[in-house]
Amino acid sequence: MTDQAVDNGGTKVSAQGQRPAAGSAPTESQFLGRTRELKELRADIERAGLDTLSGRKAPRARVLLIAGKPGSGRTALAEELVRQVAESYPDGVLRARLTEPDGTPVPTERTARDLLTALELRTPAGASADDLSEALREALATRRAVLLLDDAADAEQVDALLPDRPECLVVAVSGGPLTGIADVRPCTLGGLDTKSALELLTRHTGSVRITVDPRAAEGLVEECAAQPAALELAGRWLAARPQAAVADLAKHLHTENEEGTPTARVFRLTYASLPSAAARILRLLSLAPAGLVDPHTASALAGCSVNAARTTLDDFVALGLVRTVDSPLPQYEVPGCLLPLLRALTETHDRPAELQLARARMLERTVRLLVSCRAITETDSSPAREKLAGMPRALRFPNPRAAEDWLRIRRPALLASARLAVADGELDTLARRLMAALVRAMVAHFGTQAAAPELYGIHRLVLDVAERRDLPREKAAALLNLGDLDAQTGRTAEALGRYRAALDAGREANDPYATGRAMESVGGAHQELEDWDRAADWYGRALAQRLARDERVDAARLYGRIATVHTYAGRYGEALRGWRAALAGHRKNGDVGAQARALSEMARVQEYAGRPEESLRTCQEAVEWARRAEDVRLQAALQLRLADTLDRLGDSTAARLHRGAAERMLGDELPESVTAREQDANACEIRSASEED
Incomplete structure (x- = not known):
């Protein structure tokens, strides 16, 4: 931008070698004065x-x-x-x-x-x-x-x-x-020097209109107080009217009785010349989140077609009312110094109900775009394909890469839209839909781990709405999600507090899923804090609920989690009983892989308990089930476990055979510089049930 660049709003970050996300940085040929x-x-x-x-x-x-x-x-x-x-x-x-x-x-x-x-x-x-x-x-x-x-x-x-x-x-x-x-x-900063101010006007009007009446040009600079933003608007106003004289504009501004800054006076003149439909669109741009506008946003706000919105935005660029953003997608921003003027106009010309309707249209359009953005990733899902086929062409993305690019580029505006919708408080239903669609789209394209910081903020917004609207079910869900993110980043005490609050909300909502999930999560937090007794107690409460509801898969998994806690606590007898119960549950459910993992954990506990012969037999059985499950890494890990057990039993020849079998199974996955024992510790360690869960 030139020195006449006006300030914009929102938070943008860029690194060296890139242009600022909110607009292009000035170059030597563009900059004037100062x-x-x-x-x-x-x-x-x-x-x-x-x-x-x-x-x-x-x-x-x-x-x-x-x-x-x-x-x-x-x-x-x-x-x-x-x-x-x-x-x-x-x-x-x-x-x-x-x-x-x-x-x-x-x-x-x-x-x-x-x-x-x-x-x-x-x-x-x-x-x-x-x-x-x-x-x-x-x-x-x-x-x-x-x-x-x-x-x-x-x-x-x-x-x-x-x-x-x-x-x-x-x-x-x-x-x-x-x-x-x-x-x-x-x-x-004050105003520009006269020479630079005149050169700025010349860029838009051409040299002839300035040189034929230099006094009028200097008078116009004086009326604009040599402020770059006012001069930019004045120059573009003259550029749009080749027959208008510089003196006419200077005289009009001089006789203008309205109060305000020079920028405001020139803006009012430009605004007054707009057709009513364009003037309405311009006013509504003050509602755009983070001051960033794309054709879809303008189209939804004004209730017009996307093509018409883009044409109008390009017209605004020519008049200096919006700026283009350096972006692979068509994107614009409203200059920061004009936003207060636009808001004042909306208060004067637009009824609150009309503004609320415009916000609702914008949120609804954003939700539909996010749904389309996520659906394009579900190419094997018939419902997703049907949903995409039923959308207007303007809302569909040609491929997943295009959808991901749109989501990445529009992410600041999308997050700002969620924050504004929650702060508004009048469109909470749309706000909830927006946040749900945003979470699903970000997880689908970026993954949970990569999007975790943004997801944390969204879940906090969901919690705000749930508390404001007294929605205990959604409150429980938000608290569980926040607790999970806290736990993943090592804030176990904070996670425990959120899980307990989620349990209370789940009970208030009479939501068995949230209640069971919260109890299990409380147990997991206590396990992380190495409070084995409380962890086993809370897992037991969650297990009782699963058994009462005949949720066999979850019950089998919880038997394993209880057994893991007993293992950590050194209570190997109780741990073995827990793994046997888990194994029985997995057999009833027909989960071959889970049976193999349960047997492998039983072998581990038997080894800890000083029963190597039993551990050897259990491990051999686990290898057979892992083979049936076609889990090569688990087979290799079990072969290494067998090798270690055989070493302790004095059968080094059989141990070498099993270790060689493991190496052949894993192939290139094993680093050549790692010894066989380090391979067992680093590459092929059998994860506990708590880690699997």
Whole structure:
């Protein structure tokens, strides 16, 4: 963007070598003016700080502040500065926006996570803001990088992200001072110099209209207070009207009695010239999540066709009312300085019921796109194919790759849409459908582990709605999902609390599935905490419910989990009884593979109990069942178990035969440098029932 670039909202992150997700960074040929400011900012990078003057090494990164009102070109100046100094920071440029389009500060947790993701570092789901900030500082401790923190609301936001490394640079953009950050170097923006302002107008109007009446052009610059955003709108207004004189526009703005900033006055002039249908679409764009719009969003908001919406959006781009986003898919953004003006217009011209209907249409369209996005992955499912065939062509994806690309590109807007829908509180039914569809689509395309951080946030939103609407069944489901994610990231105590709350909600809803699942999860949490007695007790409660409901598969599995806990506790007799019960259950269910695994665990317990002969016989039986189940890795692991047992019984020749058989089964899966005993420990260890579950 040029120096006339206007600020946008939402949180976007990009790494060096990529263009910012919210729009293109300025290039040298595009940028205008600000020569003095750039020179001062670059000098501030090298200037000694207070710590250096006092003889101490600077403890943190240098912070440069670019302060100015929205529409002053502050973001464009920051981008140009970063472009000029990027070569001195070989570890890249990270960008993040710290304020939502509606002015709400972005939580530090989300910003830090996005920055870590830009560094290609995994972040645990549900981690606190402090943990993520610390992880970011650790990641930057060995890097020489630039952080561009745009639209900072206050000093606390910036301070939480500052690297503890003087070799890094932070460029912060804000509307005012960042009081509280030591040794910050501020640069306050006013208007452009007259020469640059006139050149900006010339880019849109051509040189003739400026040179034939230079006084009028200078008067127009004065009416726009030399503000880049106002000049951009004025230049595009003139470009759309080749017959209009610069003097006419300057005179109109001079006689304009309405109050407001220069940007607001020029915007009102542009808005007044729009047809009523286009003006309505423009107003409704203020409802777009994260300020990001695609043709589907605009189509749903306005209730028009997708093609008509895209044509209108392109017309808005020509007028400077929206900007295109550098993206493989058609995507646009509403300039941040125009969003308050659009919201004011919606309050004046649109009834609340109409706005609510527009939001509902947008959410419904998003749900249908997400359903289509997931259904394209289920190519072997007849219901999925029928569902896809029944959708309009505009809502269908040509292949799974196209659906995944759409989901990845639109993910920030989709997550923002879920947050806004929950915060609205009036469309909770649609919000619940949206979140359910979003979870299913993300799991289908990215997998549970890769999408875990986003899923954690969605489940918290589901919990908010469930508590607000008093929906105990959905509350239980959300708590169970959150508990699982907490448990996966090592926060076992937090997971235990969520599982207990889920149990209460499941009982309130009279939901046997949620109740049984919660009791089993409570047992699993106690097992992780090595509280074997409580773990066995809770597994026993879950087992009693499964038996009462004649749920044989789950009952057999729970017998195994109880047996595993007894094994950990050293109660081998009870453990063997548990595995025998599990084995009997798997036989009744006809699960050959589960029988083999149960026998293998029985052999393990018998070995622990000092009964190698029994362990050998059980292990041989397990090998036969694993062969029937065609589970090669389990067969190999059991052969290694047999080899170890035979070694202990003194039959080394038979042990070598079994070990050789295991190696032949696994083939290339075994590293050549690993000994036979290490293979048993690392590659072929039989997992316990708790791990299998």
